[in-house]
Amino acid sequence: MGAIRYYSTNRNISEPGFVPFKGLVSFKEALIVGQAPDAGLFMPERIPNISKGELEDLRGRRFFEIAHSVLDKFLYGDIESDHLLKLCKEAFNFQVPIERVYDRKFIMRLDRGPTASFKDFAARMMARLMGALKDQDKILNILVATSGDTGSAVGEAFKGVKGINVFILYPEREVSGRQKKQLDTIGDNVTTLSVDGKFDDCQNLVKMAFQDKDLSSLNLTSANSINIGRILPQMIYYFYSYLEKSEEGEPVIVSVPSGNFGNSLGCEFSRRMGLPVHKLIMAVNENDEFPTYLSTGKYNKLSPSKACISSAMNVGHPSNLARFFELYGGTVDKSGKVHKYPDLNKMKSHLFSTTISDQMTRDTIKRVYENYNVLLEPHGAVGWAGLESYIAQYGDFPLCISLETAHPAKFPEEIKSLLGFEPELPESMKDVDRRQGQPIRIENDYLKLKNFLKKNLENK
């Protein structure tokens, strides 16, 4: 079989004036352009299989070796296997602790990367794949608008990747002091622009730059969360934790605190490859459009989204819902309009979703700490509460793994008010406190940004 190609989730939409993209592109093209020409999301034409024997052969292997074996099945024919191994080793160079809560119920901590969030896994691998697959004689310029954590994960991930420059725009007054320090001090090939405006202004500036014909020679690229290059690396820790904790052939229940559903999609892909996931729990905060869909069969996006304490999951229409619908035979576009409903019963046989209020989130942080001495932050607490809610409804299950997606030290006030102490900073965050750096400040004015890009990009 040849290399896997990628199609658009919008390819079957027929509407007056809409031009669906019916083609197939290579992984490289999907990675570099990010989104299909019809604004759909790229999907692999097939999901490769991992046999029981192959899975068992990976038992006891190191994280980067498992990453290599899993990703090689997707990227075979796109990137040389030895080269991929090297990239995996570079990208996944931090710990992935799996902590027992009780019996065989575990918390997997995905918070030991450079920005203490699970987004480091995807961003670090995507950065290296882009570095390896881009035209080697060209410089790629990545432009991103961020309201906080995504920007720093992307910035840190690309730091030092040759042939790629990154420009991050953030709203000066809408990031926390720590986020600002983290963004401003990345350095090297990563430049941060502190914009005198709101997050929406930053997004608009970036959008205008992408549409500006005068800048088309600058090889501008995005690195947003819908890129397929960010989904594939989010499969690895499901394999890893399974191989660390399961008996041969044993099924597992996985609970994922979810916002845009990229992380849970990594689990769904893993299951379709052959990982024995009995149920994927997609735990959401008070933005409950997905559990409501599963129980009623009608999908309505939430607009505006609700501001909950698990702030990275405040999403009223998950961008990767389009990929989930696609996998179960449906189509939804990015405005939230359903063109075809998926097979709901089939979906419910594999997926469970539940909404966790802020009050339940806080109670969970307190209770899990007091009963089990396990420290969670709001996102991880939503995941754990989702697992508890599943068990309360369907009974106990021997092996369960719930994901912690950020480090508790990122939420010092919340933890302090609930538990009376501030969590200790992980090494990566201590480093940030010691770093020096200055952002470039710009006004909320497209011409200023354009001049800046022309001057700084053409010189490189």
Ligand SMILES: *Cc1c(COP(=O)(O)O)cnc(C)c1O
């Ligand atoms: C982004 C994020 C999530 C949500 O992940 P999705 O892939 O968008 O579902 C959960 N927790 C944290 C800490 C995040 O940063």
